[in-house]
Amino acid sequence: MTVNFYKIKDDFRVVNKTLGTPVKTLSIDFLASTSLSNPELILSYDSDIASCNYMKFVEVEKHYFFPQPTLSPGGRLIISGTDDVLMNNRESILNLHAYVTRSESSGNDLMVDGKRPVQANRHCKTLPFNAHPFEASDQERVINYTLTVIGGRKYGT
C-alpha cells in the first residue's frame, strides 16, 4: 500500500482539501489487520512523518487525519488515522442536492439574519421633505386669514 504523508493547513471541515506535495511517501506492507476507518500504522521513526498531520492511502483513495504520532519503544512511530469522510467523498458530496441555509458565496439578504450582532443603541437619520409650506417668505403680503360671511356675493354679480 502506498501511503502519502502530508502537512495540511486546511480546516478539517474543508471538503476538498489542498494537500500539496507529499512530505513523505512510503510503501507499506500490513503485518496485521487494521480498520480502513481508523487505521493504525506502526512505523520506524521518521522525523518528516512525525511532523505530518494527514495521510492518504493511494490505492484505495482514502484520506485520514492523524494527530501527533505517538513514539513508542524501539524507535517506532504509531499513527492513528481518522477517516476524512469529507475528502474521501468529496465528489459525491459536491453532487448532493441540499437545502442550504447559510452560504458564504450566495444568499438572500432579505432573509433575517439573527446572527448579526446589533448594538443596543440606535442610529437616527432625519430626512426633511423637500418643501416648506409653513415658511413664509413675505409676511407682509402673505394671505393667511379667512373671513367667512353669510352670503357675501357682491350684488349683481
Next chain:
Amino acid sequence: MVLDGLLPTTYTPLEHLQATQRVLGTTEGSTGWDENFTNAYWLGWVNYDNLPVDYHISYMSKNNDIITFSDITTKANYDVGYAYGQADTGAYYGGNARYHADTNLWTPWDNNAPTVETQSSYMRMLNEFDINTMGISTVIPIFAIDVNSEVYCMAYTTVGVNDFINGTFASETVAVLSFDTAGNASQYGSQFTITKDDIAGDIVERTVDNKTYRIVCVGFEVVGKNFLNNDYSTTSSYVGNIKPFFRINSTLNGENYIINSYNAPYGSGFFWLYGDGYAFNQRYGILWDYTTGGNLTYQNKPYNGGEYNNVVAGNFEGSFSASEAYDKFFNRILGIWKPDGCNFILQGTTAAERVMIRRAYKYEELLKLISFYPRMCRDSNNTYDNGADKWYALVSEENEFMGELANGVTDRAKLRDWQLVGNKVNAESNTYTEDDKPDYNPEDDSEESGESVPIRRRLITTAVSSFLTTYALSPAQVVNFGNYLWQSFISANDTINQSMVENFKFLFDNGIASTTGSIDVASVMDFIVSLQVYPFDLIHAQCLSNDGMDSKVYIGRGTFGIETDGNNLFKVVNQIGYLSAGSVDVPRVFNDFRDYENMNITVYVPYCGTLELNPGDVIGRTLQGTYAIDMLSGECTFYLEVLNALTDSGELRYTVGVINGQLGITLPITATNQGQIVGRRIKDITGVIESFSNWGLSRYRADTMNYSRGLKENSDEIFNERMANAGRWGANLKLGSDLVNQYENTLSRACIKAPMIPGGSGIASFASPDCVYLQMRYGIYPTVANYNHSVGRVSTRSTKLSFCKGWTVCHNVDVSSLPCTEEEKASIKTLLESGVFL
C-alpha cells in the same frame, strides 16, 4: 486637442470605483460617494462580500489579499476590467486585474503585487458591442461644457447605422440642446461635428455660434472586426468599439465638475477578458444574462478566426442572425435603472429620434447623471425593429438618480441578490433548474400589485358659493376690516364720538338700518361666521380665486361692502384646499434585511402629529405628503403617498399614511354668538343711551361715559376668558382697532413662523418645524470581519452543493445516495448540517 481646463486634476482610486460600479448613493456631507456603502447601489458586475471590509467587482471573490475568480476555468492568464478594492487598508485597485491561471491568483494589471491602479491602465478596459446585433450603435453620448461655465448635456448623435458599420461617415453633426443654468432647455441650438477619430476620453473643442464647447467624447473608434462573420479583416463590417471614458474631475471657473461616462447598459451586460499575451482580436467575452437571473458565461474566440470554443451557450458571439442575436442579447439585458422620481421618457418613436437629457447639471447632478446616462431600453414587445423601435432615456425632473429596475425586478436589493445568485447559474445548461434556481426570484415578489389609488382632488364649491363666502385676507386686510368695524366706537381718549349710536346699531342691532351703509337684513356681526388664521400662505392651497373680485368684503345680499386695503381680494372657491408638503426619498441603509428589521420609520406632520410607517411600505420609495384642508373649519387631513412603487404593470401610487389635524385656528372675535354676547350688552347700553336723550347734554355725556367704561370692562372679561382658552394671550386685549391689531400682530407672527401642535390647544406651540420630516431609527450593526466566511449569509437555496463556495451550512441533508458506509453517511450529514467549507 486636449484642453487644460478639463484635464483631470485628481484621479483617485475612489473615483474609479464610483464610475465602474455606477454607485449612486450619497451621504450627507459626502461628495456623492458613500464610502461605507450604506447607500450604495450596484448594478452589473459589482459583487461584494462582507462589506464594508472588502468588496469585489464582477465575479471576483476576495480572500484576504487574494482575488480568486473561480468560475473561469480556462487555463490562461486573463486581464479583466473593473476595479476591486480593500476598504480596510484603503487600497483600491482600479481597472484591470490579471488572473494567473498557474497560481489561481488575481493581481492588478501588469503587476504581480497589488498596487494602486493608474489612469492609463484603467483606460485599457474596453467594452464592445456589435452594432449589427444591437442596432443602437449610433448612440454616441457626448457631453460638453460651455467654456463660460454652463453645463450642457448634449443629445446623442445619430450616425447612420450603415454608415457606422461601413465606416463611411467622416463626421457627424451633433445637435446640441441648449440649456441655461437654471436647466431651461431651448430648442436645438448650436451644432458641432464629431468625427470617427474622436476617441473616447479625448477632450476636444468645438466653437459654434460664438460659443466654445469642450467636449468629452465618450465616443467610439472603428476597429476592424466583425464578430458575426468571424472576420477580423479591416474590410469587413465594423464593430463599434466603445471605450468608456472614465472620469474627469476638473475645476472650471471656480466650479467643480465631474464628468464620468460609461457606456452602459452594455457595459453592465458584458465585457471582455483579454488573454495573456493576446493578439488584438483574441478576446473572451462575458455575457451577463439577466433574464434568466444572471448567467456568467464566457467564450473563447481564437485570433485566427477559427472555430469557436463555445464553452457556454449564451454568448452573443456566434453565427446568429441579427434578430437572433438581438433576441439572445437583448432579452438578457436587465437594462435600466429607473431613478426614483423619474420616468423614462420616450423621445420619439424611432431609432432616429434623439434621446436626450433635458436639463443642465452641475457637479453632483452630473456625476449622478452620467453614471447612468446612456441607458436605454427597447420596446417591450421583444421585437426589435431597427428604425421603428422605441428608445427611452432617463429624464429626471427631480434631479435625483437612484435606482429602480425594469424587467420585473422592482427592488435594488433584490436585484443584487438576483445577480449574486445568478453567478451560480448552471454553466452547463445555461438555464436554471429547480436545483440551481437563485435564492431570490423576482417573480415571487408579490408585495406590490394592483392598481394605483391616488388621493382624489375633488372640487367642492357648493358650501362656499351658495350660502357663504370665505374671503382670504392678508393681515393688513384683516386690520383694515377690523378698523372699519370698530372705528370711532371709542376714541383714543375714551370719549364717545358723534356716531357712536349709529355704530352700535351698525354693528350689532339686527334689522335697523345704519346711517353709514345699507344693511339689508341684519347687523354686520350677525353676518360674520368666522375669522380664521392659517400658518401658511393660502395662495399655495390651490383653492383661491380673485376672479371678479374687488377690494371689499361683501356681506349678506351683497349690496354693502366693507373696504379693506384697496387691493382686490381673494375668495375661497374650493372648500378643500391642497397644500403640498413636498416629498422625500426613503433610502436604503443596508440593502438587506436590516432595512426592514429593527427599523422604525416615522413621519412628523406639523399640526397633525406623527405617523408610524411600515418600513416595507416605504423603503426605497419616494413619499409625498399632501394636506387636504377644509377651508371652512380649518381641519385638515394629511395624506402620505408612495409615488413610485414599480410593478410589472408599471408605476403605482397609493397612500401609506393618513392623519388628521387642525391647520386653521378660529379667532374668538366674530362668530355670531360672540356678536350676540356683545350685542346684548350694546343693546342695553344703547337703550339706556336713548333714554338719556331727554336729559341734559352734560348728564348724557357723564352717564354714557360710565356705561361705556362698564362695557369696556365687561367686554375685557369676556375676551379674556376666550383668550385664555385660545392660548397664551388675551389678557391685555382691547376693543376697537387695538384689539384687531393685537390679534393680527400676534397671530401673524406666531402662526406664520411656527406651526402649532394640534389637539385643541390652539396657538400653543410656536416652535415646531416648518416642514414635514421623516425619521429612520435603525440598529447599529458592528462590522464583523469575514462574517460571510465564518458565519455565512442566510440562504434559501436548494441546490447542488457544487454551486456553493466557501462556508456552507445545510439543513437535513439526504445522504442516502452517497456511496459510503452508514457510519460515514452519518458523519457527513452531521458535518454538512453543522457547516463545511466547499
